[in-house]
Every structure is written in structure tokens, then in C-alpha cells.
Amino acid sequence: MADALVVRDLSKRYGDHLAVDNVSFSVKEGEIFGLIGPNGAGKTTTLRIISTLLTMTSGSVSVCGNDMRTDADGIRKCISYLPEDAGAYKDLTGRSYLNFMAGFFTGGSDTEKMVAKGIGIANLGERIDSKVSTYSKGMMRRLLIARAIMPGPKLAILDEITSGLDVMNAFEIRDVVRNIAKDGVSVLLSSHNMFEVDQLCDRIAMIDNGKMILEGTPSELKERFGVDTVEEVFIRAAVKR
Amino acid sequence: MNHLWNLIRKELKELLTPASVISIIVVAVVFASMGGMIGSETEKLEELPTIGVINGDDDGSSDYYDVAYDYMQGIYGSSSDRIIGFSSDFDDVDSILKEMDERGVYIVLAFDADYSNDIAAGGQGIINVYWGEVRTGAFGAVSTYIVDSLISGINTETAAGIVGGEEKLFPVHSNNFTMFNGKIYEKTTPSDISSALQSQSILMPILIMIIITMIGGMIISSMGNEKENKTLETLLTLPVKRTTIVSGKLIGSAIAGLIFGIVYLVGMYFYTNSMSSGSLSLSSLGLTLSITDWGIVAVVIFLAILSALGICMILGAFVKNYKAAQTLTLPISVLAMIPMFVTMFTDFSTLPAVFQVILFAIPFTHPMMIMNNIMLGNTLMIWAGLGYLLLFSMVTIYITVRIYRSDILLTGLVRKKGKKSIFSIFSRARD
Ligand SMILES: Nc1ncnc2c1ncn2[C@@H]1O[C@H](COP(=O)(O)OP(=O)(O)O)[C@@H](O)[C@H]1O
Ligand SMILES: [Mg+2]
Numbered sequence: 181m182a183d184a185l186v187v188r189d190l191s192k193r194y195g196d197h198l199a200v201d202n203v204s205f206s207v208k209e210g211e212i213f214g215l216i217g218p219n220g221a222g223k224t225t226t227l228r229i230i231s232t233l234l235t236m237t238s239g240s241v242s243v244c245g246n247d248m249r250t251d252a253d254g255i256r257k258c259i260s261y262l263p264e265d266a267g268a269y270k271d272l273t274g275r276s277y278l279n280f281m282a283g284f285f286t287g288g289s290d291t292e293k294m295v296a297k298g299i300g301i302a303n304l305g306e307r308i309d310s311k312v313s314t315y316s317k318g319m320m321r322r323l324l325i326a327r328a329i330m331p332g333p334k335l336a337i338l339d340e341i342t343s344g345l346d347v348m349n350a351f352e353i354r355d356v357v358r359n360i361a362k363d364g365v366s367v368l369l370s371s372h373n374m375f376e377v378d379q380l381c382d383r384i385a386m387i388d389n390g391k392m393i394l395e396g397t398p399s400e401l402k403e404r405f406g407v408d409t410v411e412e413v414f415i416r417a418a419v420k421r
Numbered sequence: 422m423n424h425l426w427n428l429i430r431k432e433l434k435e436l437l438t439p440a441s442v443i444s445i446i447v448v449a450v451v452f453a454s455m456g457g458m459i460g461s462e463t464e465k466l467e468e469l470p471t472i473g474v475i476n477g478d479d480d481g482s483s484d485y486y487d488v489a490y491d492y493m494q495g496i497y498g499s500s501s502d503r504i505i506g507f508s509s510d511f512d513d514v515d516s517i518l519k520e521m522d523e524r525g526v527y528i529v530l531a532f533d534a535d536y537s538n539d540i541a542a543g544g545q546g547i548i549n550v551y552w553g554e555v556r557t558g559a560f561g562a563v564s565t566y567i568v569d570s571l572i573s574g575i576n577t578e579t580a581a582g583i584v585g586g587e588e589k590l591f592p593v594h595s596n597n598f599t600m601f602n603g604k605i606y607e608k609t610t611p612s613d614i615s616s617a618l619q620s621q622s623i624l625m626p627i628l629i630m631i632i633i634t635m636i637g638g639m640i641i642s643s644m645g646n647e648k649e650n651k652t653l654e655t656l657l658t659l660p661v662k663r664t665t666i667v668s669g670k671l672i673g674s675a676i677a678g679l680i681f682g683i684v685y686l687v688g689m690y691f692y693t694n695s696m697s698s699g700s701l702s703l704s705s706l707g708l709t710l711s712i713t714d715w716g717i718v719a720v721v722i723f724l725a726i727l728s729a730l731g732i733c734m735i736l737g738a739f740v741k742n743y744k745a746a747q748t749l750t751l752p753i754s755v756l757a758m759i760p761m762f763v764t765m766f767t768d769f770s771t772l773p774a775v776f777q778v779i780l781f782a783i784p785f786t787h788p789m790m791i792m793n794n795i796m797l798g799n800t801l802m803i804w805a806g807l808g809y810l811l812l813f814s815m816v817t818i819y820i821t822v823r824i825y826r827s828d829i830l831l832t833g834l835v836r837k838k839g840k841k842s843i844f845s846i847f848s849r850a851r852d
Contacts, residue, residue, distance in 0.1 A: 194832065231658045234828050253660065261658040267650030271435055283427040284659045327655075 182245075184209050184335045184366035185230065190239035192225050192390075199225045201390035202239070207335065207368050212361045214381035215370040216414070222390040223370035224264060227339050230368065231261035244334045260333035262324055264340040264370075270313040274304055274323050277312060278330065285331040298330035301356065318349030325353065329360055336360060338369040342376060354380050374411035386414055393417050424661045425669050432673025436639055437680065445635060445681050469496075470567060471503040473521065473529035477511025478536035478546075485537040485546055488582050489575045489593070496574065507531075514598070514605065517551055527553040528568060540579060545594040548572065552599040555611045565597075565610040602797050618793070623765055626789040628685050629725065630754075630761040633785050636678035636726060637733045637753035640670070644737030645746025654831065663825045671730050671818065678726045714795045717803065721791045724810035728784040729753060731817025738824045739833055760786035769802075781806070784813045 185207040192200040200222040207213040215223045228234045230241055232252045240247065246254035268277045278298040282291045299308050302322045312320065321341065328336055341357065342350040357380060361367050371377050377384050378398045386394040394401060394417050401413045474493075478486040494501045505524065509516040511531040521529055533539070533547035540546040550568055572595045579592045599609045606614070615622070647653035656666055710718070733753060740746045760783050763769075769777065769790060780786045787806035794802045824830055 228654075228831065233654060233657055233831055253662075256658055256660040259658065261655065263651035263654045265651065266655060267652065269431065269435060269652060270646070270650070271438060272431075280427060280431055281659075284424055284661055287423060 182209055183207065184211075184244055185213075185368060186240075186242045187226075187230065188240045190226065190229065190241060191237045192222070192229060192234065193237040199390050200229070200387075203385075203387065203390075203392045204239075205385045205392065205395060207366050209334075209366055210361055210364045211382045212357065212367040212369065212380055214377035214384040215368070215387060216372065216374060216377050216384055216410070217387040218372055220389075221372075221387045223372075223387065224339055226387075227261070227337050227368065227370055231259060231337050232256055233261075258334040259337055260328035260331060260335075261337045262328045262339060262341065264343065266324055267320060268312040268323065268327075271311065273311055274302065274308040274315070274319075275299065277323065278302075278327060281327050282330065294330050298326040300326075301329055302326035318345055318352075321345060321349065321353055322356070325356055329356075329365070333365060335366045335368060338367065340370055340372070342371070342373065350376070374409065374414060378410040384410070386417060388418055425665050425672070428661075428666060428669025429673040429676070432643075432670055433677055435643055436674060436677040441639065442684075445631075445684060469500060469503060470528055471505065471526050472568075472571075473505050473507045473524065473526040475507045475509060475511045475517070475529060475531040477534045478532045485540045485579055485582075485592075486532050488579050489532070489548075492575055492578045493571060496571065511549070514551075518553075518600065518605075521551065521553050530568075530571075540583070540592045543589060545592060546579070548575075548593060548595045550595050550597045550610075552597065552611050554603075555599060555601045555614045565612045568595075618796075622793065625792055626761040626764045628682065629722070629785060629788045630757040631685060632678055632682045632726065633729045633757040634750070634754040635681060636674055637729050637757075638747075638750040639677070640674045640730055640733045641737045641740060641746045641749050641753075642743060643674075644734065645740045645743040648740060649742040657825070657830070664822055667734070667818070667822050667825050670734065671727065671821075674730050675723065675726050678730070679723070682722065682726075710792070710795060717795065717807070718788075718791050721807060721810060722788045724807070724814050725784050725788040727814040728810060728817055729757075731814055731821055732756075734821045735817060735824065738821070738830050741833065756783055757785045759783060760789050764789045781809065784810055 183206045187206065188204050190200055190203045191198065203222075203226060205213070215226060217223055225234065229236050229248075230243065232248065232255055236248070240249070242248065243255045244258045246258070248255060268274075269280075272280065275295070278295045279291070282294040282298070286294055302308060302325075304319055304322060307315070307319065312323065315323065325338070325341065328338070338357070342353050345353065354376065357367060357369070361382075369377075369381070381398065383395070383397050384401070385392055394413070396404070398410050402408065402410065405413045405416045407413055407416065472493075474490065476486050476490075490504075493504055497504055505526060507517065507520055507524075507526075507529060509520045511533065517529055517531065521527070529551040531549040531551065533549070536546040536548070550572075572593065576591050576593045580589060583589065583592065597608060597610045599606045599611055599614060601609075601611075601614050644653070647656075657663070736749045736752065737746065740749055760780055763772070763776070763780060764786065769780065769786075772780070787810055791803065791806070793799075794806070
């Protein structure tokens with residue numbers, strides 16, 4: 181199977197601070213790949229580089245065969261990025277927000293189809309016609325995931341998609357992500373919630389202080405350390421270093 | 422093009438909310454009435470000006486000239502050295518103007534040859550009042566207040582001194598001649614001219630200042646919002662060119678700015694129309710704008726708005742959230758206030774060179790002066806200003822695009838030892 185994303189020896193420096201240090205991993209087609217690690221580990225920085233938002237200091241990134249340094253435009257055509265804690269334009273309704281965003285991908289009747297798909301994913305009922313400023317956190321997150329998925333990206337990049345949500349909303353969102361992957365979309369997500377990645381991800385990479393310390397499927401890793409949870413894997417791995 | 426339109430529409434929806442439109446109208450009304458107050462205050466701020474006197478009344482008896490002269494000496498008191506005898510003939514306008522220029526005197530009272538005779542015969546003695554070149558700007562023109570009261574004092578004195586003749590309330594009549602833009606206007610005082618110019622001299626600067634401040638505040642706030650909600654981040658990962666995103670923001674806000682501008686213009690048009698009844702109209706001074714002139718005015722205003730937006734987008738790039746955005750609107754309002762006050766209260770051409778350079782460098786000076794410059798035919802200022810604005814807006818837009826292609830938009834300025842990485846927008850940029 182082809183790789184949707186290949187990251188090689190990626191480093192990012194903010195001034196004197198090395199936020200991402202020689203990170204390498206790849207995401208296969210249709211796979212849910214989780215970047216896990218504590219706050220400040222460098223997850224968001226990594227995702228932003230892959231999303232073409234930040235320049236890398238060294239290394240290489242290729243998305244669906246497009247090289248970051250030579251074809252950032254090509255990469256933008258096949259990704260969707262959902263920033264952590266994102267919002268939408270507060271004067272728009274959910275529907276008009278989806279309409280606005282769809283306008284960047286299609287035109288004419290295809291736009292309507294795309295918006296209809298988005299409304300289906302968001303599953304907000306009548307509230308899709310309310311202003312987004314009236315949405316709860318969970319509703320907002322559903323709208324934004326719908327926005328990210330409706331254009332049919334090859335790679336969805338989701339930063340801390342369940343952070344700040346209650347149990348019910350987080351559960352629903354995870355369900356949405358699983359369904360995305362079933363449709364063949366590759367997902368790269370970040371989380372500091374070890375339980376969540378155990379539940380959701382096909383493979384995970386752990387980063388701490390900008391360095392990648394482990395990579396594998398959750399069961400593989402648990403087996404390797406002889407523990408029951410991914411959380412324990414992380415603790416063991418972090419202590420060992 | 423499609424994407425651009427999509428972005429412009431979004432920008433307009435965001436900027437043209439009922440709340441913003443209402444606040445604009447309120448502020449417009451407040452500022453317009455302030456303009457009116459300033460206009461009416463100007464009359465009272467005068468000290469006694471240096472005044473030239475020509476006594477044409479030298480044949481026959483010149484008694485009544487002496488009455489007037491003594492009266493003026495009395496009024497001037499210890500500063501009567503400010504009353505200067507002129508050597509020009511009372512009816513030789515060219516020579517009078519030349520002498521005014523040489524002596525640096527702005528007002529000349531020329532007593533007619535038959536001044537005393539006319540009064541003695543029961544008619545009116547004539548005093549021609551010559552005014553030097555009118556300065557633009559609200560307080561540019563020396564007000565006619567002092568001269569009016571001098572003439573009316575001379576009237577009273579003379580009437581009281583008429584012996585034997587018929588009693589007459591106004592034995593003296595004055596005719597005003599005013600230099601403006603190199604031409605002499607009869608029966609016109611500097612006040613007439615400056616109130617006719619008031620819409621350009623006062624309202625235009627206020628209007629431009631409000632538009633720039635409002636639109637600047639709005640775009641910086643909207644950048645703050647976009648950062649806070651991460652909508653900008655999202656936008657930047659879409660398959661849309663960075664230049665399109667920047668243009669969408671710029672054009673959308675520029676259109677909003679123009680719409681606000683029109684709201685103000687309409688409001689102020691009605692306001693000035695209701696105020697300036699009875700005074701001179703611009704067209705009677707031969708000051709009208711052709712279609713081309715209006716085109717130039719519009720282009721200059723548009724470029725100034727564009728420059729403001731460019732500055733704001735550069736400032737906005739460093740803003741982290743909505744709150745931080747509010748404080749950053751200050752520099753732009755200060756930049757708009759300085760040329761507003763200067764163009765309102767002084768005449769650009771009389772300022773020291775240093776201030777002229779500073780003012781010229783502020784892009785918002787140019788739309789504030791453009792109407793006067795066109796009317797007075799200051800071709801150099803018009804084209805130099807236009808060229809400068811064009812350059813300025815291009816440079817700010819270029820910098821904005823570079824910022825949008827760099828990390829700065831998301832990370833702000835990251836300090837490296839010894840060197841700030843603001844220059845990195847020119848080296849590490851990517852498209
Ligand atoms: N704009 C920035 N300037 C300087 N340092 C930053 C910046 N953004 C993030 N960092 C630092 O980089 C490290 C990684 O941050 P981040 O990628 O946001 O971590 P995570 O998403 O895993 O919590 C942190 O130490 C953070 O303080
Ligand atoms: Mg993060």
C-alpha cells in the first residue's frame with residue numbers, strides 16, 4: 181500500500197528552541213495514525229509543518245507523493261487540517277460556513293453536494309441554520325470536522341480533536357473519525373489522551389520534548405512493555421530514557 | 422477569481438454588520454457637529470494684525486481721513502506701529518499688491534480720493550480693503566472680524582463728528598478685495614473664501630481620519646478574531662494562493678471602507694448644505710472639479726485606504742487574539758490624526774520643510790489635501806502624492822504577502838540571539 185504521508189528526519193527550531201527533533205514516520209492509506217505526547221512535546225508544530233503552515237528547519241515531508249519544499253500547493257489540494265481549539269466565523273450560520281468553505285473546492289451543483297455531505301457529517305439537525313456563535317463546543321467541533329472531511333481529502337490532519345469535550349461528545353467525534361478512515365481517508369491526529377489513541381489509532385508514535393521515542397500499533401507496544409495500557413507504555417518509555 | 426470573490430464576500434459579511442454600520446453613522450454625526458463648532462470658533466481668536474493704510478484723500482479737505490486714522494491709532498494704542506503708511510496710489514491695485522508683498526502686510530485700507538468730500542456731501546466715503554493671498558486650512562485665513570469692527574468704529578466716530586450736515590448712520594462704506602489663488606476677487610472677504618473651502622479644509626480631513634481609523638480598527642480586530650478562532654490557519658491550508666487570501670482581505674475591507682466613506686460623504690454633504698447658506702459657493706470662485714479631478718480624488722482615497730489596510734495587515738499579523746488587536750489600532754489612528762489636525766489648522770505650503778517631509782511621508786496626508794491641491798492647481802503635490810501612495814501601498818502589500826508566506830503569521834517574532842527574525846520573511850519565505 182502506498183504511503184499517504186512520509187516524514188523523514190523532520191526538525192523545527194523556534195529561535196534557539198528545538199521544538200521538533202529528527203522525527204520520522206509514515207502514514208499508510210486509510211490508516212489512523214496518532215501522535216501522542218504531553219503538552220509541549222511538539223505535536224502541533226509537526227502537524228502545522230505537514231499542513232504547509234510552518235517551514236521546516238531540516239528534513240523532508242511528502243504528502244501523497246508531493247514534496248513539501250517544491251509543491252506545497254499540491255499538498256494543500258490533498259489535505260484537510262483542523263487546528264486545535266478552532267472556531268468559525270461567528271456571524272455565519274453553520275450552513276453558510278460550509279458553503280463558504282466548499283466554494284474553495286468546487287463550483288455549481290457540486291458545491292451543493294459537498295455541503296449536503298458536510299451537513300450529514302455535522303449532524304446538527306436544525307441548528308445547522310443557527311449562527312455558529314451560538315454553538316456549544318461539541319457542536320462546533322462536529323461542524324469543523326464536517327468541514328474538514330466534506331471535500332474528500334486524502335489525508336486529514338486533526339489536532340487534539342476531542343480536547344475540552346465531554347465524554348458523550350468525545351465519543352461521537354471518535355466515531356466520526358473511525359468512519360472517515362473506513363472511507364479510505366488517511367488520518368493523522370494528535371492527542372495527549374492515551375486512552376483515546378488506544379481506542380482509535382491503528383498505529384501511534386510517541387513524542388516527548390520534540391523527539392520520537394516509540395512507534396508501533398497499540399497492542400504491539402503494550403506487549404513489548406508487558407503492560408495493559410498505552411499510558412503505562414508511555415510512562416515506562418519516558419522513564420527509561 | 423472565484424476564490425477571490427468567495428473571500429471578498431466573506432470579508433464584507435464580517436465587516437458590514439448592522440452594529441458596525443450604526444456606530445459609523447453615530448460617529449459621523451458627532452464629528453460633523455464638531456467640525457461646525459470649530460468653524461464658528463475661528464472668528465474670535467484674533468490679535469490686532471499689522472495693517473497698511475493709503476490716504477488717497479489728499480485733494481480738498483481730508484478731515485474725515487484724520488478722524489478714521491486717529492480712531493485706528495486709538496484702537497491700536499501702544500501697538501500703533503502696526504499701522505503702516507503705504508506709498509502706493511489708492512487705486513493702483515498692482516502696486517498695492519506688490520507693496521503688500523514687499524512689506525509682508527496682509528491687510529490694506531485704501532481711502533478713496535473723494536472720501537472726505539463724499540462724506541461732507543452727505544454721501545458715503547469709500548474705503549477699499551485689500552486682503553493678501555488667502556491661506557487654506559480652517560485657521561489659515563485671518564478673519565475679517567477685526568477689520569469689520571474697525572470699519573464700524575470708523576463709521577460711528579465719523580457719524581458723531583459730522584458737523585452741520587445731515588445726520589447719517591453709516592457715512593463710510595467698505596469694499597473688499599481678496600487675493601486668492603493668484604486672482605483678485607471683488608466683494609469677497611477671506612472669511613467668505615475659507616468658509617467656501619471649509620468642506621475641503623475641515624470635512625475632508627475628518628472624513629479621511631474616521632474612515633482610516635474605523636477600517637483600520639476593523640481589519641486589525643478581524644485579524645485578531647481570525648487568529649483566535651484559527652480560521653486564518655484553516656484558510657492558509659486550503660488550495661488557495663496566499664496572494665488570493667491577502668487580496669481577498671484587502672479588497673473586501675477596502676470596499677467596506679469605501680462604503681463607509683460614502684455614508685460619511687452623504688451625511689456631511691447634507692450637513693454642510695444646511696450650514697453654508699448665504700456664503701460663497703466654490704463654483705463662484707471658479708473652483709470646480711472636473712470628472713477627471715474627481716477620478717483622481719477617488720484614486721487617491723482608495724490608495725490611502727489600501728495603504729492603511731496594508732499597514733493594518735502587517736500589524737495584524739503580529740496580533741495573537743482579539744484583545745491584543747484593540748491596542749494595536751492606536752498607531753493607525755495617531756497616523757491619521759496628525760495629518761488631520763495639521764491640514765485642518767495650517768497650510769501645508771507654509772510649514773517648515775522638516776514637517777512637510779514628515780507629513781508627506783504619512784500616506785493619509787494626501788487624501789486630506791487632494792481637493793485643495795486640485796482646486797489650487799498644485800500639480801506637483803498631486804502627482805508626487807499619487808506616486809508616493811502607489812509606492813507605499815505596493816510596498817505594504819508586498820510585505821503583507823511575504824508575511825503570509827512565512828512563519829511569522831502563526832508564530833509571531835521569534836527571537837534569536839542577537840538578531841530578530843523579522844528579516845526572515847525575506848529569506849525563509851515559501852509560497
Ligand atoms: N511560536 C513559538 N515560538 C516559540 N516556541 C514555540 C512556539 N510554538 C511552540 N513553541 C514551543 O515548541 C514546543 C512544542 O510546542 P507544540 O508543538 O505546540 O507542542 P504540543 O502541540 O505537543 O503541545 C513547546 O515547547 C512550545 O513552547
Ligand atoms: Mg498542541
